[in-house]
Amino acid sequence: MVFYFSGTGNSRFVARNIARAIGQEAVDITEYTRTMERPDFTESGVYVFVCPSYMSAPARAMTDFVEWAGFPQGAKAYFIVTCAASMGITPKVASELCEKKGMECMGAAQIVMPQNYIALFTTKQVEDNIDIIEKAEIEIEKIAGSITKCEVLENKRIGAVEYSVTKWVRDVYYKDFMKTKKFRATDKCIACGKCVKICPLSNITMKDNKPLWGKTCTHCMACINQCPKDAIEYGKGTAGKPRYKGPDSALR
Ligand SMILES: Cc1cc2nc3c(=O)[nH]c(=O)nc-3n(C[C@H](O)[C@H](O)[C@H](O)COP(=O)(O)O)c2cc1C
Ligand code: SF4
Ligand code: SF4
Incomplete structure (x- = not known):
């Protein structure tokens, strides 16, 4: 199954395209979080989690969902993050989350998509955003190919300092600025x-x-x-x- 959380549609777009390419369904996690009915998924196999990068890590709406929902022990988990520039510490967040849940972490990947955080930044002109999305479509295809073959996604090591500083900034931001x-x-x-x-x-x-x-x-x-x-x-x-x-x- 492919689960997604999306504010402005980038992650939904990526999730739907990955789901189509791997022959699975894309499901919006707010179907569960809105009703607060905790799902317990029993299907063994592959789970793909797609969400935006917020403060250099996967959006907390998604990591909270993965922590909260039930998944079978040993199920394979991929984390795909859409971002304007970088997925930051996502690989380490993903592997820690998988360890907690007893899932097998298959790695993380970033898909660069248009900037949507207009409260702080500026999104590009429509033509430039189209260009970004067209490049993203090529990446989506590659990642879907790896998922189909059950390949582990290669990630660079995240250093301890980068990890703890980013986590600290992220915590403060969620608490005081959102x-x-x-x-x-x-x-x-x-x-x-x-x-x-x-x-x-x-x-x-x-x-x-x-x-x-x-x-x-x-x-x-x-x-x-x-x-x-x-x-x-x-x-x-x-x-x-x-x-x-x-x-x-x-x-x-
Ligand atoms: C609150 C917030 C924080 C963000 N932080 C980052 C970030 O740290 N790094 C980055 O590259 N993009 C960041 N972005 C940009 C989004 O990750 C990007 O535009 C994403 O594709 C939006 O996905 P969506 O349309 O599915 O909501 C941020 C956007 C928001 C709204
Ligand atoms: S109120 Fe907050 S969470 Fe809801 S749509 Fe606006 S920015 Fe997103
Ligand atoms: S702010 Fe007003 S016009 Fe805009 S979406 Fe909300 S209700 Fe509609």
């Missing part, structure tokens, strides 16, 4: 409710025809990027910045 205080809807909002539907953590509700952000946010950037009216801003830095509408719209 907040919703700075989100707001402008007058362009037409109260369509799309942001409510697409938030993977169900963190947005509508109040007086305006979105209201709760406290459970992982900064996935789905709401701000995919609002059809570009009516969401984050602090002062996002006004006028292009929104990333995801690989499906970029390739259309």
